Amino acid sequence: MSALHTGSTVAEAYQSALQSFPERVALVLPDGSHWTCAELLRRVHAMARYLRARGLQRQDGLAVLAGNQPEALVVIMACAWLGLRQTSLHPLSALDDQAFVLQDADISALVVGAQHVERGLALQERGIVPQVLGLGPSALGEDAIAASLAFDGGELPIAAQPEDIYRITYTGGTTGRPKGVVHRSRTTLTMLLLQLACWEWPEALRVLVATPISHAGGSLVLPTLLRGGTLVLLEKYSPDAFLQAVQQHRITATFLVPTQIYGLLDHPGLDQWDRSSLQYVLYGASPMAPARLAEALQRFGPIFGQLYGQAEAPMTIAYLRKDAHDLARPERLQSCGLALPGNQVRLLDAQGREVAAGEVGELCVRSPLVMEGYRNRPDATEEAFADGWLHTGDMARRDADGYLYLVDRAKDMVITGGFNVYSSEVEACLALHPAVAQSAVIGMPDAKWGEAVVALVVLKPGASAEPQALMDFVHERKGALHTPKQLWLEQALPVTPLGKIDKKALRARFWDGQARQVG
Known part of the structure; x- marks a missing residue:
């Protein structure tokens, strides 16, 4: 691809969002104070200068092990500025899996959040990563928050290039060792454009991030900031903590996984909280039982939108709109929606032939949304990309109107x-x-x-x-x-x-x- 047709970087999208709305509240902090977009941008510039002073250079690997701590978001954005390959460790993953990821991704520095110091020390003892930094004072050594604030927060040129590897996302590891899914900025920007164009954002946007920013929750950050909205990070999810945040901050939009929605429906105190501000609940990551979805619609109203994607083609393969969540058409509650514009989606049989409407085949995708491949796994990459399609491993059928219905994982x-x-x-x-x-x-x-x-x-x-x-x-x-x-x-x-x-x-x-x- 020539430079003429090269796209942008994720860092430039962050820059556009934060410079467009400098005085708006970007982030509500746990103590009730807030950062404006201008303040968040200043902290990102300072953190980027600090990480650069620690010797980190473009395309070095940096991993983050943190919950929904505001400073963790600053680090993630600073990585984008410097063109670092970023990888998030899930806080609940096994120690051996986390150590494997650090080694497989060739991580040069690990940044550890305040609530995960003990695990950070255990990883530090293994000697896998040259540098381990804390987000706050701890036994890990230098406090990256305090140290970064000594650096200049003024404008910093973006070092990242469009062809750089932006992030390596590791699959959950339920089938052996986690696989590193390699993404350039192309993938995230494709997802971003589909989110902005096809998801049904409220006009007054106050978003509660109730799942880890290291994974699905993090995908809400850029579209919220680009629309001039405000983010509220929930450090630890529970039904009461979620409902309290919705009431206190007048939350209008959020993302939940089905198990969280089930917990809310079964929570005896659900109706004691004011949920009237909530206009949009995105859900996904795993199928939701139609009967329980119908129950959610009855209890919360027609505010649900379902997303479908996977680590290899994140979040925006297909979408089921709010108006398609129709109790008068209960069969539609089983659908994961229509393929989004720009995605070619086919249901293929074992011989690579497209199946007829109503028949079950493997859901396969071609799109700028699709990953580069798996890190250090050419065999797995070749298998996933057989016949020029991304094979998702999801078995599905399509009705006469084009709606997709996931019937199972192939392995399930x-x-x-x-x-x-x-x-x-x-x-x-x-x-x-x-x-x-x-x-x-x-x-x-x-x-x-x-x-x-x-x-x-x-x-x-x-x-x-x-x-x-x-x-x-x-x-x-x-x-x-x-x-x-x-x-x-x-x-x-x-x-x-x-x-x-x-x-x-x-x-x-x-x-x-x-x-x-x-x-």
């Missing part, structure tokens, strides 16, 4: 007696039962059928139901093939650091020592 499909059972269909059926809060359906080894359908169910607070009654409930609505052969009642289901139900952990109960244990 249960093959029983030679027939395919999509776990999401059984989970959606169980969610129709008034006692069921959430469920996970997996396959377990079975001498006769190869795999047997098994369900693990969490009941709503105060509800009761016998396992056999729940199995009969599925049998009446879905038939024998989809009916779990066994069903267990659980106090809670394990979740990954990204809030998705951890089916690998559940399968470990049944597949220990077996040849086929799907991750």
Whole structure:
């Protein structure tokens, strides 16, 4: 590509946002004070100068291990300014996985938030990273916040170039070691344009970031600032903390994962809080049971928009608009929406042929949204890009109107007696039962059928139901093939650091020592 057709950088988008609205409140701090856009920009410039003084140069790797601490956002933006390759460690990931990421991404400096000093010290002891810096005074050594404030916050030229690697995002690691997903600015700017054009932002924009800025929550930052909105960071999510923030700050928009929405619906104090300001709830990262989505629409109103994407093509492959969340058309609540403009989306069979409308195929994508590939994994990259498409691993069907319906992850499909059972269909059926809060359906080894359908169910607070009654409930609505052969009642289901139900952990109960244990 010639320089004439080269795009911009993420840093230039940050610069445009912060310079366009210098006096507006960019960020509300935990103590109730705030930073204007001008103040945030000054801190970013100072932090960038500080990191440069520590010897970090364009395309060096910097990792951040922090919660939703305002200064962590400053570091992330300073990385964009300097053209550093940034990688976020999820605070809830295992120590060995975090150490693997630091090594695989060739990280030169690790910045650790105030709440994660103990884990930072454990990583420091392994000697993987040349520099470990704290966000606040700690046993880690130099306090990057205090040290950066001694540097000039005046205008700083952007060092990043469009062809630079902007970030390396690591997958959750539910199928072995995490894979590093390589992105240049192209990916984030494509996502940004689709967010601005296709998501349904309120006019008065006060956004509560209730999921980690290291992952999905961070994707709300740029579009909010570019629209002149205000960000409120929630350090630790709980239903009460979320509802209090909505009431106190008159929040108009947020992003939640389905498990968080379930927790709000089942929270006995939900109606004690003033939620009247809330106009827009984006949700995604994992499928939401249609019955529970209908319940959310009844309790909160028509304020939900569903996003679909994955680490390899983030956030904006498809979108289900608010007006498509129509209780009069309940089948549409199962959809993840329409493909967004600029994305080619096809449903392909095992031979790479497009399937007919209504048939199930693997959802595949071509778009400027798609990653460069996996770091140090040419085999995995070749597999993901087979036949010139990004293979998402999601099985889906498309209706006559173009709406997409995810039926399962390819690896979550249960093959029983030679027939395919999509776990999401059984989970959606169980969610129709008034006692069921959430469920996970997996396959377990079975001498006769190869795999047997098994369900693990969490009941709503105060509800009761016998396992056999729940199995009969599925049998009446879905038939024998989809009916779990066994069903267990659980106090809670394990979740990954990204809030998705951890089916690998559940399968470990049944597949220990077996040849086929799907991750």
